[in-house]
Amino acid sequence: MTTTPEQHSYLRAATRSAELESLIAAAPGQFRVLTGDRPTGPLHLGHYFGTLANRVRLQDFGVGVMLLVADYQVIADRDAVEGIPGAVLDLLADYLAAGIDPRRTTVFAHSAVPALNQLMLPFLSLVSVAELHRNPTVKAEAATTGERAMSGLLLTYPVHQAADILFCGANLVPVGRDQLPHLELTRTIARRFNQRYAADAPLFPEPEAVLSAAPLLLGVDGQKMSKSRGNAITLRDDDDRTAALIRSARTDGERTITYEPDRRPEVANLLLIAALCSDRTPEQLATEVGSGGAALLKSTVTEAVNERLRPLRRRRVELAADPGYLLDLLAAGNAVARDLADATLNEVRQRMHMCYQSVG
Ligand code: TRP
Numbered sequence: 001m002t003t004t005p006e007q008h009s010y011l012r013a014a015t016r017s018a019e020l021e022s023l024i025a026a027a028p029g030q031f032r033v034l035t036g037d038r039p040t041g042p043l044h045l046g047h048y049f050g051t052l053a054n055r056v057r058l059q060d061f062g063v064g065v066m067l068l069v070a071d072y073q074v075i076a077d078r079d080a081v082e083g084i085p086g087a088v089l090d091l092l093a094d095y096l097a098a099g100i101d102p103r104r105t106t107v108f109a110h111s112a113v114p115a116l117n118q119l120m121l122p123f124l125s126l127v128s129v130a131e132l133h134r135n136p137t138v139k140a141e142a143a144t145t146g147e148r149a150m151s152g153l154l155l156t157y158p159v160h161q162a163a164d165i166l167f168c169g170a171n172l173v174p175v176g177r178d179q180l181p182h183l184e185l186t187r188t189i190a191r192r193f194n195q196r197y198a199a200d201a202p203l204f205p206e207p208e209a210v211l212s213a214a215p216l217l218l219g220v221d222g223q224k225m226s227k228s229r230g231n232a233i234t235l236r237d238d239d240d241r242t243a244a245l246i247r248s249a250r251t252d253g254e255r256t257i258t259y260e261p262d263r264r265p266e267v268a269n270l271l272l273i274a275a276l277c278s279d280r281t282p283e284q285l286a287t288e289v290g291s292g293g294a295a296l297l298k299s300t301v302t303e304a305v306n307e308r309l310r311p312l313r314r315r316r317v318e319l320a321a322d323p324g325y326l327l328d329l330l331a332a333g334n335a336v337a338r339d340l341a342d343a344t345l346n347e348v349r350q351r352m353h354m355c356y357q358s359v360g
Helices: 005-026 045-061 084-098 114-124 129-134 136-144 152-166 177-197 239-247 265-278 282-320 323-351
Strands: 032-037 064-069 105-109 172-175 208-211
Touching: 005 045, 005 177, 005 208, 032 045, 032 152, 045 064, 045 084, 045 172, 045 265, 064 084, 064 323, 084 105, 084 282, 084 323, 105 323, 114 152, 114 177, 114 323, 129 136, 129 152, 136 152, 136 177, 152 177, 172 177, 177 208, 177 323, 239 282, 265 282, 282 323
Parallel strands: 032 064, 032 172, 064 105, 172 208
Antiparallel strands: none
């Protein structure tokens, strides 16, 4: 059997991720993680089990975590910005409610860290236009924006992400499989910068991917769970809204509940959600619900989700009531990120012979 380059790099990353897990456990202080989200809406269960819980786990291990509110990335494929301030507050409340501890994790926003953004300029000089056009994730994203012409920022946002990662010297990036090409580009940029401008003393480490182990969750309509589709169980919702959403979930015509992901994807997805929330297996839950059918399945899922999220949601309500506190935390994180970015940009300028201050 032949493997495509994409499969090859996935397999390599998967093997390496497993090794990294044991290195992290042995010496968490050696690692710095950068990760983040675009502020486009409240986080949902897919984010929670996919990435958020893992960030909290790394933080609690003692890994330094830099958590980016990627506001500049929002305008890569849309122009409406009115919703951003609210989405930023939502994101901050979701992070903290889920266990992100601002004393240990730096939360910051693109737009507040000028030197980070300035790094994009020398980085752009290190990649070719053909390389940018080849990026499969950018191609897929451009396809979903439909009629809209691809913006220069959408084409180059993987370079911006390289700046996000490299400005703070992150050496670990938790990613989903679809983001692997971006990380490969970041590694290329780090390597080329070092070769071209820092041959004697490399400036940037080549960051590595930690692949998320979490299964892909579908929304209640059986499509990909997504902020914009209205099919997502969000952390922000309350018990009643979650109950209503799950009651409306698609199932199938078969009475007896079984766990068969290929043949019965909607039912399997509901079982998976309940299983993740109650630390059981989908098979176990299927047996318990059995001939109780879709109605019992839905009430079981609702109870599991609401039970699991209850403490998080209680904290979240308190946090959301105090936007001043959330914004102060962000301001403090921004200040930390600015210091790091200024120091990195200075190093970059020095390596590029672009420091003109008199030394005297
Ligand atoms: N693209 C990510 C998202 O949409 C957010 C992000 C921006 C990011 N820069 C990054 C993730 C750098 C990892 C590394 O959620």
